[in-house]
Amino acid sequence: MAMVENSSPEAEPSGNYLELLQLVERLHRQLLDVVKDELDRKGMDDLNSVQALLLFNIGDQELTAGELRTRGHYLGSNVSYNLKKLVDADYLRHERSEADRRAVRVSLTESGHAVRARLTKLFVRQGLSLAPVGGVDTQQLPMVNTALTRIERFWADHIRFRM
Numbered sequence: 001m002a003m004v005e006n007s008s009p010e011a012e013p014s015g016n017y018l019e020l021l022q023l024v025e026r027l028h029r030q031l032l033d034v035v036k037d038e039l040d041r042k043g044m045d046d047l048n049s050v051q052a053l054l055l056f057n058i059g060d061q062e063l064t065a066g067e068l069r070t071r072g073h074y075l076g077s078n079v080s081y082n083l084k085k086l087v088d089a090d091y092l093r094h095e096r097s098e099a100d101r102r103a104v105r106v107s108l109t110e111s112g113h114a115v116r117a118r119l120t121k122l123f124v125r126q127g128l129s130l131a132p133v134g135g136v137d138t139q140q141l142p143m144v145n146t147a148l149t150r151i152e153r154f155w156a157d158h159i160r161f162r163m
Helices: 015-041 049-058 065-070 080-087 108-129 138-160
Strands: 094-096 104-108
Touching: 015 049, 015 108, 049 065, 049 080, 049 104, 049 108, 065 080, 065 104, 080 094, 080 104, 104 108
Parallel strands: none
Antiparallel strands: 094 104
């Protein structure tokens, strides 16, 4: 006897949850467009938005490619390709780990820090105009961040525990 999935209203995803999924996807794409626009305005055509955000997220840290993925600092499908491009363009330096010669640690060069500073200025400027220009109640941001962090943890648990 074949099992029939429950088609009751409880089995349907919440409309709010589906809207959230679409919004998260659109926001991610829009963030990449905002970063690309800033790069274009500054004539920085040797970087794409994913690479620039990678530099921003690395910051002052020294990380391996694996750490970039596990810490959630990387927004893309091919971290090795983008790291190589950033090293070749002198935005990142890479060194073999003393502890594990197979691992390569990356950190920002002076050029990489300049990109990070440029994005920091952009994000500070945007943060200051969220309320007056965007009509965003910035006092709600901690609550929004908490909810998104819990959703991130829920999704990670979904994968980890095969829920």
